[in-house]
Amino acid sequence: MSYLSLDLSRSVPTRSRIYRTLYSSPDFCSRQSLARDCEISLPTLHQYLTELFQAGLIRSSGEERATGGRRVQGLDIVPDARIALGISVTGQHLRLAAADLRLRELAYRRVPFALPSHLQRADGALAGIIEQFLDDCRLDRSRLLGVGITIPGLISPDESRITFAPTLDIQDAPLYPLTRGVAYSVHVENDGTASGRAESFARRRQSMAYLSLEYGIGGAVLIDGVPYHGNSAKSGEFGHICVEPGGLRCSCGRHGCLEAYCSAARIENGLGVGLEDFFRGVAARRPEYEELLFDMLRHLAIGINNIHQVLDCDVVLGGFLSEYLQPWFPALKRYVLSGNPFSEDAEFVQLSAVPRHITPLGAALSFIRDFVASV
Ligand SMILES: [Zn+2]
Incomplete structure (x- = not known):
């Protein structure tokens, strides 16, 4: 179950309020409980449910429970009534994920893709890759809400330009050569912002600093589940906190x-191996691999403590590099604890609740949020 910041007040039209309540409910939902939660009569509810059934947006959950001496049927939304696509752009790959309205992954592909620093040369490439992905995974275009794209860099507020993306070696370039020819609605945002929102969705409403570990490092600050963007939308750029003055x-x-x-770039550029091979090497106790990993963990712990001492909230690690960190998480927590004078344990450091593909899923989430709010 999951969290979207949805208005459930009486000012929202009744049909929307019923759908949103059903979408947001963490528990078994029956006609009776729905009428009570929405503060409407059963006949009124019945009329709107009929509409929502006919639109293919809700269904019987298949679950029955005994309440008040009789069995009642559960209701649920139809999760795949609509789908959304998310694409995470990195310097080396595209990660494409399709998700249903519950942000459950329906399909995933990683495609080699060298994004040229002169974006003009990327002309139309994305459109073809999207169509191929939809064909290969047999995804229904008629249910596709749109394509969310994340960039490891800063995006202009009107989504027309990448203003600064050092890991892509891009400084102020228009985005249209990348998105030209895409036949669906497109939304472009920063990778850390998108994955932070996905993390918040999975955890339900919570305050946290979300740290995205990929070829670059970004993140998001969420206060009670709501992103804090800062004065110039640069909040959560944790990658450029100094952890070693005069260092690398x-x-x-x-x-x-x-x-x-x-x-991840430090591993791939430093040792010339991919992440799979690197973590296999660490597990096999190859000295130069272990040395690099523990140096990374030590510096990561410094960054985590700096963030925690400013914000005093959970610090959550996501991004594709974090998918490999579970076996070394206790070691990371020991480094964190040894450098934190204010905390008796390091439980505030956590691995993402979305263990795989959080960034492309986060990119898809913006369309899901807008659709659920629009019913
Ligand atoms: Zn930097």
């Missing part, structure tokens, strides 16, 4: 940033 050179041009120490 970062893609931003400075030295000692968290991103220079803890991104």
Whole structure:
């Protein structure tokens, strides 16, 4: 079950309120409980339910429960009444995921894709890859709400330009060469923002600092589930916190940033191996692999403690690099604890509740949120 920031007040039209209540309910929902929660009569509810059934948006959940001496049937939304696509763009790959309205993954592909720093050369490439993905995974275009695209960088408020993406070696470039020819609604946003929202969705309403560990490092600050963007939409750019003054050179041009120490790029560029091979090597106790991993964990712990000491909330690790960290998570927590004078344990550090493909799923979520709010 999951959380979207949905208005359930009486100012919302009744049909929408019924659908949103059903979507948001963490428990068994019957006609009786729905009428009570929406503060409407059973005949009024029946009229709107008929509409929603006919539109293919709700269904019987197949569950029955005994209440008040008789058995009542459960109701649910139809999760795949609509689908959304999310695409995470990195320097080396595209990660494509299709999700239903519950943000459950329906299909996933990782496609090699070298995004040229002169974006003009990317002309139309994405449109063909999307169509191929839809065909290969037999996804129903008539139910597709749109395509969310995440970029590891800063996006202009009107979504027309990448203003700064050091890991892609892009400084101020128009986005249209990338999205040209895509036959569906498109929404472009920062990768950390999108995956932070997906994390908040999975955990239900919660305050957290979300740290996205990919080829770059970004993130999001969520207060009671609501993103805090900052004065110039740069909040959560955790990758450029200094964790080693005068240390390794970062893609931003400075030295000692968290991103220079803890991104997937450090592994792939430093050792010339992919993440699978690297973590296999660490598990096999290859000394140079272990040395790099523990150096990364030490610096990650410094960054985590800096964030925690400012915000005093959970610090959640996501992004594709975090998918490999579970076996070394206790070691990370020991580093965190040894560097944190205010905390008796390191339980505030957590791995993502969306263990796989959080960034492309987060990209899809914006369309899901808009659709659920529009019914
Ligand atoms: Zn930096």
